[in-house]
Amino acid sequence: MKPTHKLLFILCPMLVLVFIYYSSEKLQLYVWGQKPLYDKQGFLLQLETKLPLELTYKYGNLSKGACKPGYAAAKMATIYPKFIKSAPMFLDRNFKRLAKISYYLPPFGIRTQERIIDSILTATKNYGLGEQLDSLSCKRCIIVGNGGILFNKSLGTRIDDYDVVIRLNEAPVKGYSRDVGTKTTLRITYPEGAIQNPENYEKDSLFVFSGFKPLDFKWFRQIVFKENVRGLDGFWKSVAHRVPREPTELRILNPFFIQEAAFQFIGLPFNNGLMGKGNIPTLGTVAITMALHNCDEVAVAGFGYDMSAPHAPLHYYENIKMSAIRESWTHDISKEKEFLRKLVRANVITDLTKGI
Structure with a gap:
């Protein structure tokens, strides 16, 4: 041969x-x-609640209640080996170097919006949580959802105890503080979800913009530069015309978290990287994804849609019923809940209201 x-x-x-x-x-x-060993998304099928030996050794000697540095990311990596922590919370002047968002249109990326984003970031100047929080060696974060399950839970004091309190869209604090707390570190929203009455904004919190379509970025630029909001055709409901924040208190959420939550974590339809039916994660899950990358411990409250109770309140602050979420065109609630349950079962996140 x-x-x-x-x-x-x-x-x-x-x-x-x-x-x-x-x-x-x-x-x-x-x-x-x-x-x-793994499901089709890459998560362990047999989720282990106990810490691996190396993490037991790392965190076992910490005093009770002490913040555990790197805990959320470490736990996430044990159930999802592909997890890589490095992902900035907000876009900064180096955003064009972020390859994972450069190839996609909004909401999964920044393509076609580079010039307007650059203009916005020139005005906002700051790209972190603020000097005090950015300097913390360990950050405990909580994402406060808008679910009706929060009502009458008296979790306000416990929520306020976290270093970073993240709220979503227009969910109010005033009048509900016993259940939802008074502290707001940042509020993540898109144009249609933003608080419309300037008097209802909390003081000393960051306004974090999440863009889902090109029109959203145009709106945010007008907000940043305090211009008269124009070109409102294309929004599915009325939007805020003014946000009572200085440019230095405004941020752009890294769209990588929408992309990762949708395609890697939940397994929503890719649809050639375009927004389509049932392939947009809720803002709450996007916020949790962000926190896994940027917080050492992650908790949630006010999460969980109970589809078996159609007449239950959807939100803690209004009378819309749970049945309304069934009509959602953009979200896949069942798949999203499946993902969040993995995080809770494996103790990656703590669910204070136990609705997930």
Whole structure:
């Protein structure tokens, strides 16, 4: 047999085995007939609530109640090995170097919006949580959802105890502080979700813009530069005309978190990277995704849609019923809940209202 034939004779079976191995991994199958370890999204099928030995050693000696540095990311990586913590919370002047968002249109990226984003960031100048919070060696964050489950839970004091309190859209604090607290570090919203009455904004909080369509970025630029809001055709409801914040108190949420939550974590339809039916995660899940990358401990309150109770209140502050969420065109509530339950079962996040 010629040397070249011998080489091919050896290489061909090896290449076939390599192909089978990687194909089986992708399909969550195992060559030797073993049961799959991971689901199709890449999460462990058998979620372990106990800490691995290396994390037990790392956190075991901390005093009770002490903040655990890197805990959320470490726990996330144990159930989702592909998790990489490094992802900035907000866009800064280096945003064009973020490859994972450069190729996608809003809401999953920044393509076509680079010039307007650059203009906005020139005015806002600040790109973090603020000197005091950015300097913390360990940050405990809570995302306060808008769910009716928050009503009459008296969690206000416990919520205010967190270093970073994240609120969503127009959910009010005034009049509900016993249940939702008084502290707001940042409020994440999009144009249609923003508080419309300037008097209802809390003091000393950051306004964090999340853009879902090109028109949203145009709106935000007008807000940043305190211009008269124009060109309102294309919004599905009325939008705020003024946000009582200086440019230095405004931020742009990194759209990578929308992308990662939708396609990597939940498994929503990719739709060629475009917004489509049932492929947009709720802002609450986007905020949780952001916190996993930027907070050391992550808790939530006010999360969980109970579809078996259609007449239950959807939000803690209004009379809309749970049945309204069934008509959502953009969200896939069942898939999203499945993802959040993984995080709770594995103790990656703590659910104070136990609605997930």
